[in-house]
Amino acid sequence: xxxxxxxxxxxxxxxxxxxxxxxxxxxxxxxxxxxxxxxxxxxxxxxxxxxxxxxxxxxxxxxxxxxxxxxxxxxxxxxxxxxxxxxxxxxxxxxxxxxxxxxxxxxxxxxxxxxxxxxxxxxxxxxxxxxxxxxxxxxxxxxxxxxxxxxxxxxxxxxxxxxxxxxxxxxxxxxxxxxxxxxxxxxxxxxxxxxxxxxxxxxxxxxxxxxxxxxxxxxxxxxxxxxxxxxxxxxxxxxxxxxxxxxxxxxxxxxxxxxxxxxxxxxxxxxxxxxxxxxxxxxxxxxxxxxxxxxxxxxxxxxxxxxxxxxxxxxxxxxxxxxxxxxxxxxxxxxxxxxxxxxxxxxxxxxxxxxxxxxxxxxxxxxxxxxxxxxxxxxxxxxxxxxxxxxxxxxxxxxxxxxxxxxxxxxxxxxxxxxxxxxxxxxxxxxxxxxxxxxxxxxxxxxxxxxxxxxxxxxxxxxxxxxxxxxxxxxxxxxxxxxxxxxxxxxxxxxxxxxxxxxxxxxxxxxxxxxxxxxxxxxxxxxxxxxxxxxxxxxxxxxxxxxxxxxxxxxxxxxxxxxxxxxxxxxxxxxxxxxxxxxxxxxxxxxxxxxxxxxxxxxxxxxxxxxx
Numbered sequence: 001x002x003x004x005x006x007x008x009x010x011x012x013x014x015x016x017x018x019x020x021x022x023x024x025x026x027x028x029x030x031x032x033x034x035x036x037x038x039x040x041x042x043x044x045x046x047x048x049x050x051x052x053x054x055x056x057x058x059x060x061x062x063x064x065x066x067x068x069x070x071x072x073x074x075x076x077x078x079x080x081x082x083x084x085x086x087x088x089x090x091x092x093x094x095x096x097x098x099x100x101x102x103x104x105x106x107x108x109x110x111x112x113x114x115x116x117x118x119x120x121x122x123x124x125x126x127x128x129x130x131x132x133x134x135x136x137x138x139x140x141x142x143x144x145x146x147x148x149x150x151x152x153x154x155x156x157x158x159x160x161x162x163x164x165x166x167x168x169x170x171x172x173x174x175x176x177x178x179x180x181x182x183x184x185x186x187x188x189x190x191x192x193x194x195x196x197x198x199x200x201x202x203x204x205x206x207x208x209x210x211x212x213x214x215x216x217x218x219x220x221x222x223x224x225x226x227x228x229x230x231x232x233x234x235x236x237x238x239x240x241x242x243x244x245x246x247x248x249x250x251x252x253x254x255x256x257x258x259x260x261x262x263x264x265x266x267x268x269x270x271x272x273x274x275x276x277x278x279x280x281x282x283x284x285x286x287x288x289x290x291x292x293x294x295x296x297x298x299x300x301x302x303x304x305x306x307x308x309x310x311x312x313x314x315x316x317x318x319x320x321x322x323x324x325x326x327x328x329x330x331x332x333x334x335x336x337x338x339x340x341x342x343x344x345x346x347x348x349x350x351x352x353x354x355x356x357x358x359x360x361x362x363x364x365x366x367x368x369x370x371x372x373x374x375x376x377x378x379x380x381x382x383x384x385x386x387x388x389x390x391x392x393x394x395x396x397x398x399x400x401x402x403x404x405x406x407x408x409x410x411x412x413x414x415x416x417x418x419x420x421x422x423x424x425x426x427x428x429x430x431x432x433x434x435x436x437x438x439x440x441x442x443x444x445x446x447x448x449x450x451x452x453x454x455x456x457x458x459x460x461x462x463x464x465x466x467x468x469x470x471x472x473x474x475x476x477x478x479x480x481x482x483x484x485x486x487x488x489x490x491x492x493x494x495x496x497x498x499x500x501x502x503x504x505x506x507x508x509x510x511x512x513x514x515x516x517x518x519x520x521x522x523x524x525x526x527x528x529x530x531x532x533x534x535x536x537x538x539x540x541x542x543x544x545x546x547x548x549x550x551x552x553x554x555x556x557x558x559x560x561x562x563x564x565x566x567x568x569x570x571x572x573x574x575x576x577x578x579x580x581x582x583x584x585x586x587x588x589x590x591x592x593x594x595x596x597x598x599x600x601x602x603x604x605x606x607x608x609x610x611x612x
Contacts, residue, residue, distance in 0.1 A: 022046035080255030092590035155202035163194025276604035281556035302557035311458035378482030445547035
C-alpha cells in the first residue's frame with residue numbers, strides 16, 4: 001500500500017500525464033485517427049522535461065545522462081521520419097524514468113516509515129488541567145501527559161505513572177521497556193501500556209529521534225567510493241558511445257538502428273545501481289538501531305578484515321563493582337581510604353571511579369571538596385584533600401612518582417587502582433567489570449563473516465586483559481595503553497595496508513574512532529558527542545548489532561555488484577549485440593530498457609525486508 005501511494009503520489013502527477021499523453025497519441029496515430037502534427041505535439045510535450053533536464057545537467061553539472069541520450073534518440077527518429085517509433089520509444093523511456101524516480105523516492109520514504117514519526121501536538125498538564133498544544137509551543141520543563149497507544153512527543157524524564165514503552169523506532173528492539181519514575185523516554189517511541197507524566201528535557205530538533213533522522217538524511221548525500229567510480233565510468237563511456245553510434249550510422253545509414261543503439265548505450269542504470277542500494281541499506285540499518293553516516297562507511301565496513309575493540313564499556317558492561325580494599329598503610333582504615341579516594345574521584349566520569357564512589361555512599365562516607373585537582377591523562381589523577389597530597393590511578397602513575405606498590409589480589413578479573421597519600425602507598429582498590437552478554441557470540445559471528453583479526457586495546461593491566469581475551473577468543477590484545485597508544489596501534493595496522501574498524505564508547509575513544517577507517521560507537525541514546533565521533537553509531541549498547549552492521553554492509557555491497565553486473569552489464573551488452581544483429585528494433589529496445597530499471601529497483605529495495 002505504501003509503495004502504491006508513493007508511485008501515484010502528487011509529485012509524480014506530471015510524469016504520469018506525459019506518459020498517458022504520448023501513449024494515447026501514439027495509439028491514435030497508429031490507428032490513423034489523428035494527423036502527424038498532433039503526434040509531434042504530444043511527442044514534444046513528453047520530451048520537454050527530458051530535454052530540459054539534459055540541457056541543465058550538461059551546462060551546470062557537465063553531466064551527460066540518460067535524458068540526453070533519449071532526447072537525441074527521439075530527435076533522430078523525427079528527423080529520420082520514424083515518427084511512430086520515436087513516440088513509442090519516448091513513452092516507454094518515460095515509464096522507465098518514472099519507475100527510477102519513484103523507486104528512489106520509495107526508498108527514501110522508507111527511512112521515515114521505518115523509524116517512525118513524532119506527533120505534532122502534545123497534551124500538557126498546567127494548573128491542574130490538561131490542554132492540547134503544538135509541539136513548537138512547548139517549553140523546557142513542561143509536563144506532557146502520554147496515554148496507552150500514543151507516541152511520546154518529546155524526550156524527557158518520567159515524573160509520575162508507569163508503563164511499557166516500545167522503543168523500536170529509536171533502538172530497533174521490539175521488546176517493550178518498562179518505564180517508572182525517573183526513567184528516560186524518547187520522542188517517537190510508543191507507550192503500549194500504562195500512562196506517563198513526562199517532564200520535557202528536549203523537543204524538536206534536539207531530540208534523539210530528530211538527530212537520528214538528520215543523520216540518516218545526511219547519509220543519503222554521502223556517496224560511496226563505488227558510486228563515485230560508476231559516475232566516472234559513465235562519464236568515460238559517453239564519448240566512446242557517441243563515436244560508436246555515429247560510426248554505425250555512417251556505415252549503415254540506418255536510422256532505426258541508431259535509435260535502438262542510443263537506448264542501449266545509455267549509461268543510466270550505472271547511476272541507479274548504487275544509490276538505491278545505499279538508501280535501502282541505510283534505512284534497513286536504521287530500523288535495527290544502527291546509524292550509518294553514509295555509503296562510504298557501508299562499503300568500507302564490508303571490506304574490513306581487522307576490528308579493534310576497546311574493553312571497558314564495550315566488551316565489558318562498563319559498570320564495575322568494588323570487590324576489595326587492600327590497606328597498605330596501617331594509619332588508615334577502609335573508610336579513610338574511601339573518603340580520600342571518593343573525594344578525589346567525585347569529579348571523574350570514569351566507570352572505575354564510580355565503583356569507588358558507590359561503595360563510599362553505601363558506607364555513608366561524607367565527602368569534602370578537593371583542591372589542586374590534576375588529571376594525568378590515561379593514568380589517574382591527583383588532588384589536595386585536607387592538606388594531604390592524594391594520588392589515585394594505575395601502576396604507571398605510581399611508577400612516575402617513584403611509589404612502590406604491591407598487588408595482593410589473586411582474581412585475574414580485578415583491575416587494581418592504587419592510592420598514595422603524601423607520596424606513600426596507602427592502599428589498593430580492586431575493581432572488576434563483567435564481560436558483556438553476547439560478546440563471545442558476536443566475535444564468533446564476525447570471524448564467520450570474514451573478519452580475520454579481532455584485537456582488544458585497553459588501558460587495563462596485563463592480567464585483566466589476558467583474562468578477557470581468553471574468555472572471548474580475541475586474536476590479540478594490548479594492555480596498559482594510553483589514548484595516544486591506541487591511535488598509534490591503529491596507525492601501525494593501517495601502515496601494513498589493513499583497513500581497520502574501531503569499536504568504542506564514542507567519547508573516551510574519539511581520537512581512535514576518527515583514526516580508524518570505520519569508527520563504530522556503542523550505546524549513545526541521548527549522547528550527542530558519541531553521534532559526532534563515529535562513522536557508524538549503535539543506538540543501543542548491544543554487541544550483536546556490530547555483527548549485524550557487518551552483515552548488512554556485506555549484503556549491500558553484494559547487491560551493488562549484482563546490479564552493475566546483472567542489471568546493467570548483461571542486459572546492455574546483450575541488447576547492443578541483438579540490435580547490431582538486426583534482431584531488435586527501437587520499440588523492442590525501449591521495452592527491454594525497462595528490464596534493468598525494474599531489476600535494479602527490485603534487487604535494491606529488497607534490502608528493506610529480506611532476511612540478512
